[in-house]
Amino acid sequence: MQLAVIGTGYVGLVAGVGFADIGNDVVCVDVDETKIARLKRGEVPIYEPGLDALIETNVKAGRLTFSTDIATAIRAAEVVIIAVGTPPAADGSADLSAVFSVAETIGKNLNGFKVVVTKSTVPVGTADRIEERIRRHTTQPFGVASNPEFLKEGAAIEDFMKPDRVVIGSNNARALEVLRNLYTPLVRKSEDIHEMDARSAELTKYAANAMLATRISFMNDLAVLSEKLGADIERVRKAVGADPRIGPKFLYPGAGFGGSCFPKDISALIQIGQGVGHELEVVRAVESVNKRQKRLLFEKLRRHLDGALEGRTVAVWGLAFKPQTDDIREAPALVMIRELLEAGAKVRAHDPEAMDNVRAVLGDRITYCENMYEALEGADALALLTEWQEYRQPDFERVKRLLRTPTLLDGRNIWDPKALRALGFWYTGIGRP
Numbered sequence: 001m002q003l004a005v006i007g008t009g010y011v012g013l014v015a016g017v018g019f020a021d022i023g024n025d026v027v028c029v030d031v032d033e034t035k036i037a038r039l040k041r042g043e044v045p046i047y048e049p050g051l052d053a054l055i056e057t058n059v060k061a062g063r064l065t066f067s068t069d070i071a072t073a074i075r076a077a078e079v080v081i082i083a084v085g086t087p088p089a090a091d092g093s094a095d096l097s098a099v100f101s102v103a104e105t106i107g108k109n110l111n112g113f114k115v116v117v118t119k120s121t122v123p124v125g126t127a128d129r130i131e132e133r134i135r136r137h138t139t140q141p142f143g144v145a146s147n148p149e150f151l152k153e154g155a156a157i158e159d160f161m162k163p164d165r166v167v168i169g170s171n172n173a174r175a176l177e178v179l180r181n182l183y184t185p186l187v188r189k190s191e192d193i194h195e196m197d198a199r200s201a202e203l204t205k206y207a208a209n210a211m212l213a214t215r216i217s218f219m220n221d222l223a224v225l226s227e228k229l230g231a232d233i234e235r236v237r238k239a240v241g242a243d244p245r246i247g248p249k250f251l252y253p254g255a256g257f258g259g260s261c262f263p264k265d266i267s268a269l270i271q272i273g274q275g276v277g278h279e280l281e282v283v284r285a286v287e288s289v290n291k292r293q294k295r296l297l298f299e300k301l302r303r304h305l306d307g308a309l310e311g312r313t314v315a316v317w318g319l320a321f322k323p324q325t326d327d328i329r330e331a332p333a334l335v336m337i338r339e340l341l342e343a344g345a346k347v348r349a350h351d352p353e354a355m356d357n358v359r360a361v362l363g364d365r366i367t368y369c370e371n372m373y374e375a376l377e378g379a380d381a382l383a384l385l386t387e388w389q390e391y392r393q394p395d396f397e398r399v400k401r402l403l404r405t406p407t408l409l410d411g412r413n414i415w416d417p418k419a420l421r422a423l424g425f426w427y428t429g430i431g432r433p
């Protein structure tokens with residue numbers, strides 16, 4: 001099939017190369033000329049494991065190209081996939097200006113039946129509004145569909161190429177058929193493709209993210225309780241997750257959830273509810289617990305130092321919102337670092353992939369260390385915010401020698417409290433005695 005993917009970010013690039021890899025002809029389009037120029041030179045603008053090799057293979061095979069010419073890409077395509085950003089507006093709702101601008105361009109360039117698919121995360125009812133925008137400019141036939149994306153950053157290719165389920169929502173039978181054909185090579189069985197109306201598909205995306213975020217905030221709330229009661233949340237987590245009705249995934253307490261999706265989609269869902277006069281009370285609590293959780297490590301450190309943070313130095317390991325990505329959107333580390341700077345502390349930071357992105361936001365307000373141990377030199381404490389593999393088993397004797405005071409804040413519960421205390425560290429994690 002001939003596809004145009006509009007928006008070449010985390011989702012558009014992964015979807016574009018994924019569809020190319022199963023034999024489609026794909027043009028990935030973006031308004032960002034620098035990004036497209038880099039992709040044309042063979043550079044990959046984001047860090048996502050396996051993405052560069054897959055792009056190279058498909059470009060070489062002639063199935064994947066990059067362009068800034070949206071109109072030409074639309075005219076050549078049978079299926080146009082909208083994968084532009086839908087960032088939060090000031091009131092927390094999703095900003096749909098990029099989606100609608102693409103819809104208008106599609107309307108102006110329709111030259112025969114096409115399926116217009118929204119992969120971006122958009123509020124319920126957006127498919128109807130896209131249809132209306134396209135119709136303003138054309139009498140040509142087209143079908144609009146919602147096809148939310150469920151990939152996780154860091155595992156994006158695996159998630160896209162082997163999805164647990166695919167959701168396609170449309171009121172147009174021809175559009176549903178085209179999308180069923182497009183996705184059939186990627187699913188194990190036909191029931192993995194869930195066909196529905198567009199509104200249900202749009203809501204499914206928010207429901208899935210809100211459910212996952214609810215599990216995390218619930219566990220983070222219980223972690224605070226656990227610590228006050230002298231219980232160990234890690235034991236509770238494992239035992240609770242052993243119930244097959246609950247399952248073990250997304251129960252890990254930590255320094256709060258970040259990323260470009262959960263925080264933004266939760267506030268958008270609250271707005272969607274309010275728009276129709278329904279207060280989503282559970283989702284509100286998920287959001288407020290997460291805001292509190294992102295400040296938890298900072299508060300613990302402040303208490304430990306009796307409020308004396310001025311002039312102290314804190315080492316931070318992990319800046320990305322999760323391992324295996326360079327994405328720092330809504331990262332808990334940024335919340336902690338900003339609190340530390342405001343309190344007059346200095347920060348020495350390390351991350352295997354995300355330091356350039358942090359430098360673009362914080363400039364020289366913190367010290368960036370190419371080596372994880374270098375970050376510890378002369379620091380009063382080490383805070384771990386992202387559980388990159390290389391932080392799991394550091395040389396703690398060396399850590400102790402380098403730190404001015406042996407203080408550890410484990411924001412992902414990856415270290416052994418008993419062993420570290422035996423080594424002479426002051427250790428605190430999330431919800432552990």
Ligand SMILES: NC(=O)c1ccc[n+]([C@@H]2O[C@H](COP(=O)([O-])OP(=O)(O)OC[C@H]3O[C@@H](n4cnc5c(N)ncnc54)[C@H](O)[C@@H]3O)[C@@H](O)[C@H]2O)c1
Binds near residue numbers: 010032084153260
């Ligand atoms: N990142 C994820 O893990 C993920 C997963 C599932 C769904 N989503 C959703 O997918 C959408 C895209 O997310 P992302 O993380 O890929 O965003 P991103 O910011 O990485 O990429 C969006 C791209 O769209 C481009 N763009 C903006 N306006 C455009 C226009 N008018 N025409 C062409 N290109 C334009 C931008 O230049 C950018 O390259 C969002 O709605 C997001 O909520 C993201």
Ligand SMILES: O=c1ccn([C@@H]2O[C@H](COP(=O)(O)OP(=O)(O)O[C@H]3O[C@H](CO)[C@@H](O)[C@H](O)[C@H]3O)[C@@H](O)[C@H]2O)c(=O)[nH]1
Binds near residue numbers: 154250253262321
């Ligand atoms: O048990 C857990 C699991 C995750 N997290 C945190 O939650 C955030 C999000 O993690 P994850 O879901 O793995 O990454 P994303 O790439 O943001 O993926 C989510 O958001 C995407 C965009 O909507 C969806 O497509 C995915 O299905 C959904 O998992 C990160 O800060 C994690 O550290 C926890 O604190 N505890």
